[in-house]
Amino acid sequence: xDAFNNFLQGSVTLFSDPxxxxxxxxxxxxxxxxxxxxxxxxxxxxxxxxxxxxxxxAEQGIMLFSVMYCTGVYGGAITAILFNIPGAPENAPTxxxxxxxxxxxxxxxxxxxxxxCSALGGVVSTIIMMAATAPIADWAIxxxxxxxxFALVFxxxxxxxxxxxxxFWKGWLSILIGLMIAVVGLDPVGGIERYDxxxxxxxxxxxxxxxxxxxxxxxEIFVQAEKKVRGSYTAPKLSVDFPxxxxxxxxxxxxxxxxxxxFFCGILPGIGATLAxxxxxxxxxxxxxxxxEFGKGKLEGVISSETANNAATGAAMIPLxxxxxxxxxxTAMMVGVFQMHDMQPGPLVFLTSAxxxxxxxxxxxxANCSILLIGFLETKTIINLLRIPFQFLAPLIxxxxxxxxxxxxxxxxxxxxMFLAGVVGFFLRRSGYSIAGIVLGLILGxxxxxxxxxxxxxxxxxxxxxxxxxxxxxxxxxxxLTLCGSIYGAFFxxxxxxxxxxxxSPPAPPPPGGG
Amino acid sequence: MRLSKYLAGSAIAIATMALSANxxxxxxxxxxxxxxxxxxxxxxxxxxxMVVPYGPAGGSGQVAxxxxxxxxxxxxxAINRDHKPGGSGTVGMTAYMATPKDGYTVLEHxxxxxxxxxxxxxxxxxxxxxIPLVTSQITFSQVYIRANETRFTxxxxxxxxxxxxxxxxxxxxxxKEGSMERVTMKFITDATxxxxxxxxxxxxxxxxxxxxxxxxxxxxxQPGDVRNFLDSGKFKPILTILKERPSAFADVPSLSDVALxxxxxxxxxxxxxxxxxxQDRLEWLQWAFQKAYCEESYxxxxxxxxxxxxxxxRDTEGSRELxxxxxxxxxxxxxxxxxxxx
Numbered sequence: 001x002d003a004f005n006n007f008l009q010g011s012v013t014l015f016s017d018p019x020x021x022x023x024x025x026x027x028x029x030x031x032x033x034x035x036x037x038x039x040x041x042x043x044x045x046x047x048x049x050x051x052x053x054x055x056x057x058a059e060q061g062i063m064l065f066s067v068m069y070c071t072g073v074y075g076g077a078i079t080a081i082l083f084n085i086p087g088a089p090e091n092a093p094t095x096x097x098x099x100x101x102x103x104x105x106x107x108x109x110x111x112x113x114x115x116x117c118s119a120l121g122g123v124v125s126t127i128i129m130m131a132a133t134a135p136i137a138d139w140a141i142x143x144x145x146x147x148x149x150f151a152l153v154f155x156x157x158x159x160x161x162x163x164x165x166x167x168f169w170k171g172w173l174s175i176l177i178g179l180m181i182a183v184v185g186l187d188p189v190g191g192i193e194r195y196d197x198x199x200x201x202x203x204x205x206x207x208x209x210x211x212x213x214x215x216x217x218x219x220e221i222f223v224q225a226e227k228k229v230r231g232s233y234t235a236p237k238l239s240v241d242f243p244x245x246x247x248x249x250x251x252x253x254x255x256x257x258x259x260x261x262x263f264f265c266g267i268l269p270g271i272g273a274t275l276a277x278x279x280x281x282x283x284x285x286x287x288x289x290x291x292x293e294f295g296k297g298k299l300e301g302v303i304s305s306e307t308a309n310n311a312a313t314g315a316a317m318i319p320l321x322x323x324x325x326x327x328x329x330x331t332a333m334m335v336g337v338f339q340m341h342d343m344q345p346g347p348l349v350f351l352t353s354a355x356x357x358x359x360x361x362x363x364x365x366x367a368n369c370s371i372l373l374i375g376f377l378e379t380k381t382i383i384n385l386l387r388i389p390f391q392f393l394a395p396l397i398x399x400x401x402x403x404x405x406x407x408x409x410x411x412x413x414x415x416x417x418m419f420l421a422g423v424v425g426f427f428l429r430r431s432g433y434s435i436a437g438i439v440l441g442l443i444l445g446x447x448x449x450x451x452x453x454x455x456x457x458x459x460x461x462x463x464x465x466x467x468x469x470x471x472x473x474x475x476x477x478x479x480x481l482t483l484c485g486s487i488y489g490a491f492f493x494x495x496x497x498x499x500x501x502x503x504x505s506p507p508a509p510p511p512p513g514g515g
Numbered sequence: 516m517r518l519s520k521y522l523a524g525s526a527i528a529i530a531t532m533a534l535s536a537n538x539x540x541x542x543x544x545x546x547x548x549x550x551x552x553x554x555x556x557x558x559x560x561x562x563x564x565m566v567v568p569y570g571p572a573g574g575s576g577q578v579a580x581x582x583x584x585x586x587x588x589x590x591x592x593a594i595n596r597d598h599k600p601g602g603s604g605t606v607g608m609t610a611y612m613a614t615p616k617d618g619y620t621v622l623e624h625x626x627x628x629x630x631x632x633x634x635x636x637x638x639x640x641x642x643x644x645x646i647p648l649v650t651s652q653i654t655f656s657q658v659y660i661r662a663n664e665t666r667f668t669x670x671x672x673x674x675x676x677x678x679x680x681x682x683x684x685x686x687x688x689x690x691k692e693g694s695m696e697r698v699t700m701k702f703i704t705d706a707t708x709x710x711x712x713x714x715x716x717x718x719x720x721x722x723x724x725x726x727x728x729x730x731x732x733x734x735x736x737q738p739g740d741v742r743n744f745l746d747s748g749k750f751k752p753i754l755t756i757l758k759e760r761p762s763a764f765a766d767v768p769s770l771s772d773v774a775l776x777x778x779x780x781x782x783x784x785x786x787x788x789x790x791x792x793x794q795d796r797l798e799w800l801q802w803a804f805q806k807a808y809c810e811e812s813y814x815x816x817x818x819x820x821x822x823x824x825x826x827x828x829r830d831t832e833g834s835r836e837l838x839x840x841x842x843x844x845x846x847x848x849x850x851x852x853x854x855x856x857x
Contacts, residue, residue: 050571050580141728146714186602189715191691200609204601319720323727323749332720336577345743410599411606450717457714458685458730 003130007365010358014063014366023060024363027067028370032378034068035075036087042072046333058341059356063363065334070313070367072330073273074118074375077306078382081110083397085217089443090273090309092212093281096436097294097301099220104297107383112242113299114306115375117255121307122368125263125314130361136315137322140267146454147466149268151475153448156275158482159282160440166432168490174434178441179448181206188450189457201413208442210405210414214421215435217401221394222426228390235390242376243299251303254284262308266315273312275447278440280308286482295436310371314364320345321357543809544828552802555795562593564620565786568607570600573719574740574820578652578784579623581816585807592803594621603627603691608639616789618796621648621804625784626695629838633845634693635857640842641787646797647834648804650785652817653827656699657767658686658754659734659741661726670753670768673733674707682710687725688735690715695780696735698848699756702777726750737782738764739820761824778844785834805830 014020034045046065053061076087081098094114101110128136161171184195185205196202227233248255258280265276284304285294294301320331338345349357385393405418425435455472459465466472565583569575576598583594599607604627614620624641632640641647660673667673677684688696690713700713714731716722719740726734727749734741734750744750752767756779760769770779786804788797807813808828817823829837849856 054584138728141724141730143728145725145728145730188717189691191603191694200602200605203603204599204606319724323724332573333571336580409601409606410597411610454714454716457712460683460712 006354006358007130007362010355010360010362011366013059013355013359014362020060020063020359023056023064024067024366027064027363028071028367028374031068031071031367032075032371032374035072036078042068042075042088043330043333045072046330050333050336053337054341058338058353059359061337061341062334062356062360065330065337066317066360066364067367069316069330070122070310070364071371073309073313074114074122074306074371077114077118077302078111078378080216081114081302082107082383082385083217083393084220085397085401086212088274089208089212090277090312091305092216092274092439093277093305093436094302094309095216096281096305097296097298100295100297101299101302106241106297106299108241108379109243109247109299110302111379111383112376113248113302115371115379116243116248117258117303117307118310119368119372119375120255121259121262121310122313122371123365124259125266125311126361126365126368127314128263129314129318129364133318134322136267137318140319141323143471144268145469146451146458147469147472148475150448150451150455151466151472151479152279153275153444153451155475155479155482156279156282156444157440157448158479158486159286160278160437160444161483161486168486170431170433171437171486174428174437175441177433178438178443179445180441181211181438182442182445182449187453188446189453199413201411204409204411205446206417206442207408207414208439208446209408210418211421211442212439213401213405214418215425215439217397218418218422219425219429219435221397222422223429224390225394233390242379247299248303251300253287254300254304255307257283257287258304258307259311262311263315265308266312267318273309273316274443276312277305277309278443280304310368313368317360317364321349321360543814544826545805545809545830548802548806548809550806552799555793555799558793558796558799559592559619561619562595564614565594565596565623566607566611566614566620567596567598567623568600568604568611569598569625571596571598575623575625575784577816577820581813582623582651582786582804582807585810585813586803588810588812589807590803603631605631605638612639612644614789616791618788618792618800620789621800622787623784624787626780626782626841629841630693630695630845633842633856634849634854637857640838641785642835642838642842644790645787646790646792647829647831647838648786648788648800649808649831650783650829650834650837651804651808651813651827652782652784652820652822653825653829653837654737654739654782654820654822655761655779655825656696656735656737656756656782657752657764658756659726659736659744659750659752660732661729662748662751664751666732667753670773673753674709677709677711677732678707682712684709684733685712685714685731686733686735687714687716687722687731689717689722691717693845693849693854695782698845698852699780700735701848701852703775706775706777737821738824739822742819742821757825763821763824780841780844781837783829783837783841785829801831 014024030045031042034042046068049064053064056064073088073090076091077094077098078087080086080091080095082102084095084099086092086095098110098114101107157175161175185203186192187194193203224233261280261283262276265279266273281301281304284300285291288294288300316331320334335345401418402415405414406412408414429435466476565579567575567579571580579596583596587593599610604624607622608624608628611620611622622645628639628641631638639645660667667676686700688700690697690700697713704711714725716725722734723741723744725731727744738745738752741750752764754773755761755764755767755769757769758771758779760767770777788800817827846856
């Protein structure tokens with residue numbers, strides 16, 4: 001009851017001041033716009049705004065950033081669905097099914113599902129955040145160390161190998177290609193230089209944003225351009241049909257599962273929304289009765305990914321506010337906002353600045369609700385972008401992607417990487433490899449390698465140490481069972497391999513393994 | 516008095532300030548510099564660019580933002596920050612070395628540039644290949660445990676407990692090859708005879724979370740980075756890696772108190788410009804960055820990061836001396852550790 005009263009008090013503070021309302025609306029709209037532009041993400045907006053927050057009150061500054069965080073994660077879904085350009089890495093799995101839905105004339109349905117599920121995931125995680133920030137944060141950091149996170153990544157990769165490739169071998173080879181790309185640069189623990197070929201810029205590693213832009217946006221333009229030249233190009237059918245309530249209710253278990261996954265990934269420091277979205281999508285494939293339909297335009301794919309990544313936003317605020325541990329770049333910038341006002345996030349904030357905390361909680365709740373309202377209004381207009389003829393749209397997408405690739409680190413090599421990934425992706429997609437698998441291998445590989453090295457150091461280089469940690473052990477077992485399920489499905493079960501649609505057509509994945 | 520003469524005088528004065536604790540610095544180091552300086556031939560006629568080899572959210576990103584803000588407040592000249600993270604600062608340094616030598620681009624960097632040069636002399640030496648404008652943060656490290664820890668409560672009991680574990684105790688730090696953290700831990704373990712497994716976390720949050728969540732037994736860190744954990748009573752320092760106790764940590768033993776006899780290594784952050792830029796532009800930049808150090812906003816930032824416990828300021832000559840001393844110190848240690856020093 002106290003929490004509800006505090007929430008009401010926070011709401012009153014938020015809406016009783018016109019300046020607060022303006023900042024709230026600015027954050028909502030700014031987050032959505034910047035989130036929708038690839039590379040130029042909400043982080044860009046946050047970095048620009050950071051110095052100006054010194055002129056705002058602490059409540060206003062933190063509230064602005066938290067609102068941008070909520071709506072920015074959603075914003076990238078629109079371009080992922082309409083143009084196969086994920087606005088941010090956490091929207092990449094949304095494109096797996098969202099873009100095929102657009103090509104199938106179901107863009108409105110996909111965007112509508114993204115709007116509703118983003119809002120739902122965000123609202124639920126905000127409510128949990130309000131109810132139990134401190135105990136959840138304490139549990140997460142004591143239960144999940146590097147061994148558990150490595151085991152989680154292993155489990156994720158085992159599931160991911162079944163997403164998007166024509167055969168078992170091509171699925172695993174795709175993952176391995178991603179893992180191989182992930183090891184370029186300094187090793188994350190010892191600082192040893194690897195595969196840099198005496199090029200200093202390669203020491204920074206291959207960043208996943210230009211890689212995603214290349215594999216998704218650039219290779220898609222090549223595919224469509226080829227069709228145009230051959231005369232087989234067909235423009236996406238335009239539709240603004242939103243998903244019906246019954247369609248959404250039919251996916252209620254996917255929504256609940258993705259909320260749990262997203263929330264769980266969000267509370268782990270340094271993990272966040274990207275892993276949440278991929279894990280949400282992977283689990284949707286694993287639990288589906290028709291997994292072969294994923295990658296061809298299945299609504300559940302969009303629902304799972306978007307629910308999970310927004311569920312991570314409220315969760316990421318938990319370690320930040322309760323412990324002072326930022327989970328990602330944007331929450332780290334929030335620490336800067338706190339410090340500009342002579343404050344430090346952490347347990348003392350609840351004692352010394354409870355008003356601020358509840359204004360932020362209320363603002364995040366309403367920001368997620370506003371995704372629903374503004375999202376639907378936006379959808380009605382933004383889908384009309386599909387009316388632009390391909391020959392005009394393609395250069396615009398290439399320009400946006402190039403700017404996005406460069407904007408990440410200001411390195412020209414990222415543009416080269418993007419175009420290389422585009423060319424490689426163009427050929428790989430024809431040969432049945434999984435673009436999704438490569439991207440997953442790259443993103444999870446970086447996290448996995450680091451946590452594996454840390455885990456081995458913690459366990460004194462003894463594998464048996466995993467047996468003493470029940471969560472890590474359980475996740476490893478689940479991963480191995482999934483792997484066994486894949487092998488069984490590939491060699492002992494007769495399945496007909498589906499034909500590629502030119503996007504990321506998955507094969508008949510193996511039966512779920514490992515509970 | 517010409518600025519260059521003033522700076523030379525101030526360098527001597529600052530160089531005499533030892534890196535010792537318990538010193539009150541009521542007056543700011545560059546209060547004596549003129550409050551304004553005429554722009555030489557209209558320079559700078561446009562915004563400056565600051566290359567930052569780390570992301571915007573970490574310690575380097577924050578100090579770059581605070582200094583850029585202070586310089587702008589002082590001079591009205593805008594500074595755009597260009598973050599080029601990766602390769603432990605190598606990428607940003609490489610990108611900076613390729614920029615024009617016209618005084619419009621400055622570099623932020625930390626002591627990693629000095630240790631990288633110490634290990635491999637083909638890497639740029641920040642003292643010789645660049646001109647340091649100012650060193651604006653110098654800080655020391657500490658060893659922390661959880662405040663509610665019961666297995667050990669102070670340095671003495673910690674060393675005893677770690678020794679009993681026969682190498683199974685753990686400490687979280689950034690233990691990359693040749694890093695300040697690893698070198699300092701070598702000093703400590705050599706002197707105490709204890710064996711401790713170093714767990715390398717390159718990002719702050721997982722590192723602090725590892726101690727708070729009981730994943731590791733101790734943490735090696737600088738006090739400004741864990742201030743919120745100290746203020747909230749979650750972490751407790753058990754050793755200050757300085758010869759003397761700073762006033763803010765009067766209850767925490769220093770190296771001298773526990774008979775550890777080595778020269779502590781410092782984490783320092785500063786700002787640099789190309790060698791060979793026109794002299795008048797150099798003098799203006801030196802004035803702007805050194806004077807900005809004493810701007811209220813910058814001092815407030817440094818205080819919030821525990822950066823005023825020891826003298827954080829070094830001018831050009833002071834910075835060179837700091838870097839050269841650090842490079843020699845690292846080189847000796849690397850040789851002793853058996854690393855290949857190029």
